[in-house]
Amino acid sequence: MDIVLNSKPHNMKEKSSLYDLLKNLKLNPDNVVTELNLQIIKKDKRESTILKNSDRVEIITFMGGG
Amino acid sequence: MDKLKIANKEFSSRLLSGTGKFRDKADIKEMLKQSGSQIITIALRRVNLENPQDNILNYIPKSTTLLPNTSGARDADEAIRIAHIAREVGCGNFIKIEVIHDAKYLMPDNEETIKATKILAKDGFVVLPYITPDIITCKKLEDAGASAVMPLGAPIGSNAGLQTKALLEMIIENSNLPVIVDAGIGLPSHAASAMELGADAVLINTAIATADNPPLMAEAFSMAIKAGRVAYLSKLQKSSKYANASSPLTGFLNL
Numbered sequence: 329m330d331i332v333l334n335s336k337p338h339n340m341k342e343k344s345s346l347y348d349l350l351k352n353l354k355l356n357p358d359n360v361v362t363e364l365n366l367q368i369i370k371k372d373k374r375e376s377t378i379l380k381n382s383d384r385v386e387i388i389t390f391m392g393g394g
Numbered sequence: 395m396d397k398l399k400i401a402n403k404e405f406s407s408r409l410l411s412g413t414g415k416f417r418d419k420a421d422i423k424e425m426l427k428q429s430g431s432q433i434i435t436i437a438l439r440r441v442n443l444e445n446p447q448d449n450i451l452n453y454i455p456k457s458t459t460l461l462p463n464t465s466g467a468r469d470a471d472e473a474i475r476i477a478h479i480a481r482e483v484g485c486g487n488f489i490k491i492e493v494i495h496d497a498k499y500l501m502p503d504n505e506e507t508i509k510a511t512k513i514l515a516k517d518g519f520v521v522l523p524y525i526t527p528d529i530i531t532c533k534k535l536e537d538a539g540a541s542a543v544m545p546l547g548a549p550i551g552s553n554a555g556l557q558t559k560a561l562l563e564m565i566i567e568n569s570n571l572p573v574i575v576d577a578g579i580g581l582p583s584h585a586a587s588a589m590e591l592g593a594d595a596v597l598i599n600t601a602i603a604t605a606d607n608p609p610l611m612a613e614a615f616s617m618a619i620k621a622g623r624v625a626y627l628s629k630l631q632k633s634s635k636y637a638n639a640s641s642p643l644t645g646f647l648n649l
Contacts, residue, residue, distance in 0.1 A: 334440045353441075359449045360441055361482040368482050386440065388479055390450050392419070393437025393463050394412030394550065394577075394599030 329381040340379065347374040349385065361388045395623055398595050400572055401520040401541045403459065405432045408589070409619045410461065410574060411612065412599025413450060415551075421608045422453045429612035433459045435490055435597065437466070438480055451485075461522065463490040470509035477514050489514060490544065491523040500550045504531045508538055515539025524576055527561035532569050542571050544597065547588065548578025551600040555584040559591070566592040582611075582618030589622025590630060 331338050333349075340349065346369055350357050362369045363386040369377050379385070398405040411431040416422055426434065436450060454460070462480035467473035470493065477489045491514070493506040507523045508531065515521045520541045525531050527545035535543055545565055548554035555578065556562065566573050572594035579585050585596045598615050605611035 334443065353443060353446055355441060355446045356449065359451055359483065361438075361479045363479070368478060370482070371484075387443075388438055389441045390436045390460075390462065390480075390483065390485075391439050392413040392416060392422070392450055393465055394414045394435055394597070 329379070331379055332382065332384045334386060338385075344379055345375050346377040346379060346385070349379065350374065350387070353387075355387065359389055362386070363388065395620060396627065398572065400433075400522070405459070406430075407432045407616070408595040408623055409585075409612075409616050410435065410576075410595055410597040411602065412597060413454075413603075414599050415603040416608065419448075419450065419453050421603075422450070423455075424609040425602060425612045426455065426458065428609040429602070429616050431458075431612075431616075433461050433488070435461045435463050435599070437463055438476055439466075459488060460485045461488045461490050463492045463524070464510075465492050465494070467491075467493050467510075468495040469493060469503070470506040470513070473506070473510040474513055477510075477519060481519070487518060488520045488522065491521060501526055502546070504528060507531075508534050511535055511540050512538040515541075522574065527558045527565055529561075529564050529568050532565050532571070536569070536571055540571060542574055542594070543569060544574045544576040546577040547575050547584065550577045552578050553580025553601055554578050555580055556587055556591075559587075562588070562593070563591055582614045585615055586618040586622035586625075589619055590625050592626050595619075 365384050398408050407430040409429050409431050410433045411429050412435045413422055464473040464476040467476055473491050473493050491507050491510050493503045494500050502524050504525050511521045511523050522542045523540055524544045532543050548557040574595040575588040575593045576597040580601045588596050602608050602611045
């Protein structure tokens with residue numbers, strides 16, 4: 329299936345969870361925030377959140393700023 | 395030196411540091427050590443999927459209070475969305491509201507900032523709004539539940555110093571909230587001046603981050619801010635147009 333990850337198309341296995349996505353991207357799950365279709369998905373809900381075709385996922389983190 | 399109090403927290407340093415524009419992120423760690431800063435600003439953006447391991451949090455000691463900003467927000471709703479995302483990372487509830495849609499001078503939108511402050515303060519955030527200096531806005535922010543005000547000294551990144559000095563003085567004289575002068579401070583002497591005026595703290599980013607030696611510049615700012623604060627506490631005297639002799643005015647041998 330294809331999701332939209334940070335505005336770019338991203339191919340994934342069917343029935344993958346948000347947690348699987350972070351794991352595949354080798355991201356530290358504690359340092360990022362996940363949004364699914366503009367709704368924040370809390371850290372403890374990532375495993376039970378199964379992604380669907382065309383879902384829009386944003387993965388956001390801190391960076392340098394003033 | 396006396397402590398800076400924001401919401402229910404106390405800080406011994408009155409220098410808040412920004413983490414943008416550093417050529418080498420490793421300098422941030424050393425900068426924090428030399429500046430003594432206990433509050434630092436950070437921004438939120440999409441993860442760089444090309445280099446996902448490189449996270450700024452790896453360079454910041456856990457004891458530091460993080461002050462995420464809402465940069466990128468063009469109205470109150472966007473600032474509120476960013477604030478919620480920031481809190482979700484799990485690094486506290488401090489938020490610097492920054493609502494900007496003026497690309498030339500990066501002036502903040504005070505009206506949208508007040509709107510966002512009201513909603514976020516009610517929702518349990520410790521809100522520090524970045525504003526164009528104006529006492530009416532400060533009063534409204536106080537009523538809206540802000541925990542400090544952050545008026546600008548000059549446009550962001552301009553290094554132009556305290557161009558808004560007269561307005562800052564009005565705010566400092568009338569504010570019941572801590573006043574943190576943010577933006578435009580380019581020299582340690584600018585920071586010392588802000589503290590001599592009675593500002594409670596200053597926030598420095600560009601001037602430190604873009605120095606050839608950022609940790610050394612951080613040390614310079616730290617000293618200037620301490621000097622300015624201690625001078626303010628010692629009650630400075632007014633200047634005068636005419637001389638006022640420091641030595642006895644009698645002739646040398648005429649006692």
